[in-house]
Amino acid sequence: MAKIQILYPEPDDRDAFDAHYRDVHTPMVMKIPGLRRLVVNKLTDITSDQPGDWYMSAELHYASSEAMQASLETPESKATDADFEAFAPKGTLVLMHSEEADQIAPVSMAPSARERGEDVLRTLWGEVFTPAPGTEEFMNVTIDHLFGNLWTRPNLAVRDRSLITIAALTALGRFPQLEEHLEGGLNLGITREELKEIMLHLAHYGGWPVGVSGLNVAMTLFERLDQP
Numbered sequence: 001m002a003k004i005q006i007l008y009p010e011p012d013d014r015d016a017f018d019a020h021y022r023d024v025h026t027p028m029v030m031k032i033p034g035l036r037r038l039v040v041n042k043l044t045d046i047t048s049d050q051p052g053d054w055y056m057s058a059e060l061h062y063a064s065s066e067a068m069q070a071s072l073e074t075p076e077s078k079a080t081d082a083d084f085e086a087f088a089p090k091g092t093l094v095l096m097h098s099e100e101a102d103q104i105a106p107v108s109m110a111p112s113a114r115e116r117g118e119d120v121l122r123t124l125w126g127e128v129f130t131p132a133p134g135t136e137e138f139m140n141v142t143i144d145h146l147f148g149n150l151w152t153r154p155n156l157a158v159r160d161r162s163l164i165t166i167a168a169l170t171a172l173g174r175f176p177q178l179e180e181h182l183e184g185g186l187n188l189g190i191t192r193e194e195l196k197e198i199m200l201h202l203a204h205y206g207g208w209p210v211g212v213s214g215l216n217v218a219m220t221l222f223e224r225l226d227q228p
Contacts, residue, residue: 001036001061001063001064002063002065002097003060003061003062004060004097005094006058006059006093007054007056007093007094008057009092010055010089014055017055020087021056025083025084028079031076032060033074034070034071035060035061035062035071036191037059037061039058039061040056041057041058042055043055043056055089068096108123108152113143113148113149114148117144117147118148119152120151120158123188124158124162124187125187128143159190162185162190163190166181167198170198170202170211170213171210179217182217199218
């Protein structure tokens with residue numbers, strides 16, 4: 001993966017800036033060929049009571065540095081550049097991240113299997129789950145061995161392991177666990193379109209019912225996540 005990160009300082013008029021970014025700039029950005037994901041966040045400095053240096057962050061994600069560079073040469077990207085120059089506040093910072101070197105790095109370098117396993121759980125689901133009564137020993141082995149020792153091995157990225165797990169659970173019909181890992185994949189940045197593409201691919205290799213059932217699980221999850 002590779003990305004462009006844009007840090008916007010405090011604009012002179014927040015309402016005007018937000019309206020332009022939402023109604024004009026974002027639709028232009030979403031037309032850029034090769035763009036995998038757009039992430040926009042309003043920023044708050046939690047270390048001070050005073051306003052922070054940065055008002056908003058935007059990240060444009062691409063599959064690779066090559067895809068990012070090719071995308072930047074397209075007319076759609078150049079159009080967003082022109083719009084950016086017209087509305088971006090003075091002092092906006094643009095950073096380019098090439099992350100391919102980190103793709104096989106482990107998600108955690110913690111010294112113990114338990115700590116590594118808990119890091120993976122937080123990466124996938126944002127928390128370490130409390131075992132139900134009577135399942136403590138089972139969960140201890142799961143966290144220490146599966147997530148602590150296997151998911152953190154360096155030869156596959158955690159994103160790759162997530163995709164493999166989703167495909168295996170779909171093919172095996174393990175749908176409760178599939179829903180959990182689909183949500184974990186979304187938390188890693190895997191897109192809904194990518195997850196639906198997995199199901200279409202599996203329909204041809206694992207059988208049409210496999211793909212349809214996996215897609216149904218995914219769509220049910222998406223509907224749940226979209227509920228206010």
